Amino acid sequence: MRQDKILNIPAIRRMPTYLHKLLKMQAEGRVRVSSTELAEYMHIELIVVRKDISLTGISGQRRVGYDIKELIRYIKNYLGWEDVLQAALIGAGSLGTALLGYDDFEHYGFFINHVFDCDPQKTGKEIYGRRVYHIDEMAERFAGNMPEIAVICVSNTAAQSVADKLVALGVKYIWNFANVSLKVPAGVVVQREVIAGGLAMLTVKRKQDKMSED
Amino acid sequence: MRQDKILNIPAIRRMPTYLHKLLKMQAEGRVRVSSTELAEYMHIELIVVRKDISLTGISGQRRVGYDIKELIRYIKNYLGWEDVLQAALIGAGSLGTALLGYDDFEHYGFFINHVFDCDPQKTGKEIYGRRVYHIDEMAERFAGNMPEIAVICVSNTAAQSVADKLVALGVKYIWNFANVSLKVPAGVVVQREVIAGGLAMLTVKRKQDKMSED
Numbered sequence: 001m002r003q004d005k006i007l008n009i010p011a012i013r014r015m016p017t018y019l020h021k022l023l024k025m026q027a028e029g030r031v032r033v034s035s036t037e038l039a040e041y042m043h044i045e046l047i048v049v050r051k052d053i054s055l056t057g058i059s060g061q062r063r064v065g066y067d068i069k070e071l072i073r074y075i076k077n078y079l080g081w082e083d084v085l086q087a088a089l090i091g092a093g094s095l096g097t098a099l100l101g102y103d104d105f106e107h108y109g110f111f112i113n114h115v116f117d118c119d120p121q122k123t124g125k126e127i128y129g130r131r132v133y134h135i136d137e138m139a140e141r142f143a144g145n146m147p148e149i150a151v152i153c154v155s156n157t158a159a160q161s162v163a164d165k166l167v168a169l170g171v172k173y174i175w176n177f178a179n180v181s182l183k184v185p186a187g188v189v190v191q192r193e194v195i196a197g198g199l200a201m202l203t204v205k206r207k208q209d210k211m212s213e214d
Numbered sequence: 215m216r217q218d219k220i221l222n223i224p225a226i227r228r229m230p231t232y233l234h235k236l237l238k239m240q241a242e243g244r245v246r247v248s249s250t251e252l253a254e255y256m257h258i259e260l261i262v263v264r265k266d267i268s269l270t271g272i273s274g275q276r277r278v279g280y281d282i283k284e285l286i287r288y289i290k291n292y293l294g295w296e297d298v299l300q301a302a303l304i305g306a307g308s309l310g311t312a313l314l315g316y317d318d319f320e321h322y323g324f325f326i327n328h329v330f331d332c333d334p335q336k337t338g339k340e341i342y343g344r345r346v347y348h349i350d351e352m353a354e355r356f357a358g359n360m361p362e363i364a365v366i367c368v369s370n371t372a373a374q375s376v377a378d379k380l381v382a383l384g385v386k387y388i389w390n391f392a393n394v395s396l397k398v399p400a401g402v403v404v405q406r407e408v409i410a411g412g413l414a415m416l417t418v419k420r421k422q423d424k425m426s427e428d
Contacts, residue, residue, distance in 0.1 A: 009223070009224045009415065010223045010224065012411075012414050012415055012418050013408070013411035013412075013414060013415065014408075014411070015411075015414050016408055016410035016411055016413070016414050017406070017408050017411075020393055020408075020410075021395075041395050042395070043395070043404075078418070079414050079417050079418060079421070080417040080418065080420055080421035080424075081417060085417065093312070094308045094309070094311035094312040094315065095308070095309070095312035097308035098307070098308040098309035098312055099409070101308065102409060102410075103370075103393075104393055104410060105410070105413075108410060108413075110410075110413060148420070149413075149416065149417075149420075156317075172420075172423075173416055173417075173419075173420050174416075175412060175413060175416050179234055179317075179318055181235075181255050181256070181257070189416065189419050189420065189423065190257075191412050191413075191415050191416035191419070192231070193409075193412040194227070194228075194230055194231050194234075195313070195316060195407075196230035196234075196316075196318060196319070196322060196324075197226075197227035197228070197229075197230055197231075198227075198389060198405050198407045199230070199319075199322075199324060199363075199389060199405075200226050200227060200229050200230050200293050201223065201226055201227065201405050202363065202387055202388075202389050202403065202405035203293050203294040203295060203299065203363075203387075204226050204292070204293060204294065205387075205403050205405070206294055206362070206363075206386075206387050206403065207293070207294035209386075209403065210294070
């Protein structure tokens with residue numbers, strides 16, 4: 001268990017939001033950005049922004065701000081997003097469909113190029129230009145085109161058996177949206193996505209508001 | 215800006231995962247749980263579990279573990295989930311539909327009892343038993359039945375105008391799934407949900423693995 005990772009969780013989670021903003025600025029022709037402007041955008045303190053950015057290893061220039069293009073490169077490098085990451089999505093229900101339609105992924109170099117489901121209503125169809133294959137076709141589809149990451153969007157009850165299949169095929173990185181703690185062998189990394197985590201953040205703030213009102 | 219909140223972000227985000235597990239244990243007839251068992255489930259260190267749980271104010275009993283029912287009560291109290299929270303969902307696309315189908319919300323006392331969209335293909339229909347109303351009907355639907363929280367699942371381009379409407383109607387807590395930084399007046403709290411934050415966590419771990427392999 002590596003404590004250094006645990007300490008930086010909020011900063012790591014914020015990185016895509018910086019990146020989103022920086023890519024937008026770059027598209028608008030902007031060249032430099034100050035940490036003050038980023039702090040306002042992120043709704044966090046200046047010192048937190050500076051700490052976040054220093055994690056990427058870029059050297060800050062107090063007066064002139066950061067070079068946007070360079071900062072994008074440092075953030076992508078920090079996250080391991082400098083090369084294209086290919087992914088398989090298992091489960092083409094509403095959540096899986098939402099992920100397929102998430103525009104920012106392609107700007108981040110994250111491509112879901114395999115989609116699987118076991119529902120005959122879905123297999124053979126296309127979602128956002130990606131054809132849905134049956135789960136039994138995974139081995140065949142992965143041959144010579146192994147995804148770096150698998151995204152599990154199946155039901156809680158099906159998630160473990162899907163994870164077992166993925167691990168057997170050699171997948172090492174799993175982004176799990178099912179609300180279960182997956183059992184995987186050592187060397188396989190699972191990132192469990194708990195959607196209610198954000199709700200907890202919001203309601204804790206709400207509770208603090210209510211208490212300060214009393 | 216309150217630093218105490220910022221420091222506890224990972225712990226707050228983990229609370230629903232503890233709660234999910236504890237509610238499941240309770241349903242199975244379990245009475246007590248040790249922090250060791252929770253640490254194994256959460257894939258985190260024992261000391262982190264003990265710190266997380268101590269945030270709720272419950273007094274730990276080293277030898278006998280925690281009373282599950284009591285721990286559930288403390289976590290719900292810590293999160294402000296002891297009473298039912300009513301919510302409005304704006305945007306009944308694939309992501310909104312996924313949230314409506316998220317079973318755990320009702321165990322957490324979080325009820326989405328208003329659903330709005332502006333697409334005539336969706337208005338008038340039912341999704342998981344909730345009727346979709348047109349966005350223009352918000353004021354009318356909220357009369358006497360004001361939601362505590364609004365969940366924004368519309369496109370990035372529509373999100374700010376939806377937020378403006380919600381704020382004008384008196385909504386103070388917004389859970390924003392659109393990838394934009396919403397401008398809201400002081401006193402309104404926005405929790406921005408960045409789905410790519412979890413991907414960042416996974417790829418940073420992947421990068422560290424690759425570096426230690428070299």
